[in-house]
Amino acid sequence: MFYRLAGVRHTSYAADRRLWPVPVDRAQVAALIAFALAAPLFLSPLYLGSYLLPWIVWSTAALGLNLLMGWAGQIHLGYAAVMAIGAYGTIHLMRAGLPFELAIIGGGLLSAVIGLVFGFAALRVKGLYLAISTLAMQYLVDWIVSHVQAISGGGQATLQAPAFRVLGLPVAGDVMRYYVALAVCLVVTSFLLNVGRTSFGRALAAVREKDFAAAIVGVDPFYFKLLAFWCSSFIGGIAGAVLAFCYYRAVTPEQFDLDVSIQMVAMVIVGGLGSVIGSYLGAALVLLAPIALNNLVAALAGAGLLPVSEEVLSHIPLILYGGLIVGFLLFEPLGLAKVYDNLRNYFLVWPFRHARR
Amino acid sequence: MDLMYPAELAINGALVGLMYALVALGIVLVFKSSGVANLAQGALAMVGGYVVWWFADALGAPLWAAIPLGIVFMFFFGRGLERLALRRMIGQPVIMVIMLTLGIEILLRGAAPALWGTEMRRLDIGIPQQPIVLGDILINRAYLVGGVVAFVLIGLALMFFNSRQGVMLRAVSDDQTASWAVGIPVERAIGVSWGLAGIAAACAGVLWGSVQGVEWTLSLLLIKALAVAILGGLDSIGGVVLAGIAVGVLENVIPGYVDPLVGGGTRDLVASTVILLTMLVRPFGLFGREDIRRV
Numbered sequence: 001m002f003y004r005l006a007g008v009r010h011t012s013y014a015a016d017r018r019l020w021p022v023p024v025d026r027a028q029v030a031a032l033i034a035f036a037l038a039a040p041l042f043l044s045p046l047y048l049g050s051y052l053l054p055w056i057v058w059s060t061a062a063l064g065l066n067l068l069m070g071w072a073g074q075i076h077l078g079y080a081a082v083m084a085i086g087a088y089g090t091i092h093l094m095r096a097g098l099p100f101e102l103a104i105i106g107g108g109l110l111s112a113v114i115g116l117v118f119g120f121a122a123l124r125v126k127g128l129y130l131a132i133s134t135l136a137m138q139y140l141v142d143w144i145v146s147h148v149q150a151i152s153g154g155g156q157a158t159l160q161a162p163a164f165r166v167l168g169l170p171v172a173g174d175v176m177r178y179y180v181a182l183a184v185c186l187v188v189t190s191f192l193l194n195v196g197r198t199s200f201g202r203a204l205a206a207v208r209e210k211d212f213a214a215a216i217v218g219v220d221p222f223y224f225k226l227l228a229f230w231c232s233s234f235i236g237g238i239a240g241a242v243l244a245f246c247y248y249r250a251v252t253p254e255q256f257d258l259d260v261s262i263q264m265v266a267m268v269i270v271g272g273l274g275s276v277i278g279s280y281l282g283a284a285l286v287l288l289a290p291i292a293l294n295n296l297v298a299a300l301a302g303a304g305l306l307p308v309s310e311e312v313l314s315h316i317p318l319i320l321y322g323g324l325i326v327g328f329l330l331f332e333p334l335g336l337a338k339v340y341d342n343l344r345n346y347f348l349v350w351p352f353r354h355a356r357r
Numbered sequence: 358m359d360l361m362y363p364a365e366l367a368i369n370g371a372l373v374g375l376m377y378a379l380v381a382l383g384i385v386l387v388f389k390s391s392g393v394a395n396l397a398q399g400a401l402a403m404v405g406g407y408v409v410w411w412f413a414d415a416l417g418a419p420l421w422a423a424i425p426l427g428i429v430f431m432f433f434f435g436r437g438l439e440r441l442a443l444r445r446m447i448g449q450p451v452i453m454v455i456m457l458t459l460g461i462e463i464l465l466r467g468a469a470p471a472l473w474g475t476e477m478r479r480l481d482i483g484i485p486q487q488p489i490v491l492g493d494i495l496i497n498r499a500y501l502v503g504g505v506v507a508f509v510l511i512g513l514a515l516m517f518f519n520s521r522q523g524v525m526l527r528a529v530s531d532d533q534t535a536s537w538a539v540g541i542p543v544e545r546a547i548g549v550s551w552g553l554a555g556i557a558a559a560c561a562g563v564l565w566g567s568v569q570g571v572e573w574t575l576s577l578l579l580i581k582a583l584a585v586a587i588l589g590g591l592d593s594i595g596g597v598v599l600a601g602i603a604v605g606v607l608e609n610v611i612p613g614y615v616d617p618l619v620g621g622g623t624r625d626l627v628a629s630t631v632i633l634l635t636m637l638v639r640p641f642g643l644f645g646r647e648d649i650r651r652v
Contacts, residue, residue: 069452073450073452075452075455075456077459127451127452127455128394128451128455128591129587129636129640131394131396131452131455131459132394132583132587132632132636133632133633133636135580135583135632136580136583136584136628136629136630136632136633137629137633139580139625139626139628139629140626140629140630140633143622143625143626143629147619147622262459262463265456265459266460269456312471314475315467315468315470315471315475316467316471317467318463318464318466318467319464319467319468319471320467321460321463321464321467322460322461322462322463322464322465322466322467322468323460323464324460325456325457325459325460325463325464326442326457326460326461326464329446329453329456329457329460330442330445330446330457333449333453
């Protein structure tokens with residue numbers, strides 16, 4: 001009923017390859033983009049700056065990691081380190097006098113180059129070994145960032161993000177920062193929406209399913225694994241820079257420690273491997289659930305209903321990330337994207353359930 | 358050049374390394390039997406420490422009872438993890454299983470301090486503070502006891518593999534399908550290996566808890582244990598001992614000389630570097646089977 005399929009016919013290749021063949025899906029996307037563009041008009045600065053903005057930035061980062069984990073099937077436990085490289089790289093390039101647009105691309109490229117080093121581990125090892133070596137690299141990059149004075153200014157230091165202009169417009173205030181983050185997010189989203197339709201995306205899928213089978217049909221797994229690491233790290237670096245410039249407005253080593261990597265992996269798994277909308281949903285759940293649960297528990301504790309101490313409260317996010325990862329892996333391995341898909345499939349044929357495929 | 362200083366660092370490092378090896382033993386046991394990376398071992402060690410502290414301090418059990426109770430508890434905790442979580446993942450891609458154990462690690466890392474309190478819990482197993490003096494070399498008594506206990510336990514694990522149960526585990530680690538065909542209960546064998554990992558975790562938790570106190574930082578042993586397990590070869594119990602000693606010695610000697618030059622903190626770097634170098638040079642470790650990197 002909601003998704004009218006009548007009149008949706010694939011009579012040409014172009015029509016068959018559309019991103020959203022069903023009109024309602026197109027309307028949904030248009031409405032979402034309109035909502036995102038108009039959000040500063042009706043959302044209070046508090047909601048814009050502390051909910052919508054971080055959600056968009058983290059979704060961008062989750063999309064980057066999803067490219068690697070979902071599309072290419074590689075595991076990466078050091079994504080926060082990649083983001084840190086992008087953030088620090090961009091800040092240092094801007095301090096060297098580059099405009100923001102060039103600096104952020106430079107930061108992304110720096111991330112991509114160093115991310116490739118992570119990828120070289122993937123050439124020799126896979127699965128478990130790749131997980132452990134990326135974990136080790138996270139520690140390594142963390143240590144280097146916080147111990148080398150020239151990068152971070154020391155372990156306790158905070159680098160302020162300099163004021164910046166985009167395309168000649170000074171970016172000041174939450175609204176402008178929000179639009180910058182949104183623009184980056186839209187570009188990354190459209191890249192990932194389309195990547196599955198390119199030869200690159202299909203090669204990644206082949207490598208993900210069975211790398212030696214891919215090699216037999218002429219897809220070089222080494223090349224495409226490295227390319228996946230390169231693209232994903234580039235997106236991660238850009239997302240890290242946007243996070244530093246638009247949200248935190250400063251950068252410290254703790255912003256990108258191992259917990260953030262785990263949070264990113266949680267976003268991707270909870271959202272759904274290899275799904276664009278899943279990355280958004282996963283980022284939302286991982287970001288918002290601890291806040292919501294914290295508020296709930298604090299309110300209950302304040303009312304004297306639930307006797308918990310401050311220290312228990314501070315551990316709720318960790319319990320929640322772990323619980324979400326474990327729960328989704330056990331009960332819905334395809335994540336929130338699958339939940340959304342189930343709902344959509346249900347409404348696709350809504351009053352006529354017997355017609356469901 | 359004075360040889361006493363490096364010797365002191367190396368001996369203490371080797372003892373600490375044996376204690377790392379005890380944590381790594383849990384990873385190796387599980388990998389050997391089921392081919393699953395047990396990234397929850399750090400948190401398991403932490404839970405072991407907390408449980409023994411809880412039996413001893415909060416419930417008032419004497420120490421000689423609290424430690425065996427903790428060991429029994431952790432055995433069933435490990436088996437429970439396998440039964441409730443890991444067994445459902447059989448046949449899933451390896452990335453999913455890795456993420457599941459990592460999720461368990463994070464869950465426990467948050468849940469244990471929330472349950473038992475975040476401040477550091479002292480777990481005193483009656484080791485005097487003053488070091489043993491051997492000539493010019495000072496040896497930390499806690500490390501000595503810990504290292505010896507760890508060595509004995511790893512030896513026991515090796516002996517266990519000659520028992521009936523152990524032979525069963527060896528068969529399962531060799532070929533799961535073939536073991537199934539000759540009537541070995543593969544799920545139970547994997548469950549037992551998780552239980553043994555729990556025992557190793559309980560012992561490691563007690564030893565490390567007595568050295569540095571029981572708190573959430575115990576779960577950071579994971580990265581050191583991974584370094585030891587990888588260097589030794591993921592499926593080699595004997596390798597764990599040598600690799601543990603190697604990592605421990607490196608971790609003590611390198612900071613002793615490099616720290617004054619770069620301003621400290623190189624200790625945390627050694628484990629990561631060992632992992633990366635092993636991956637690049639010899640991914641299957643010192644004693645691992647060459648085919649194990651095809652996980």
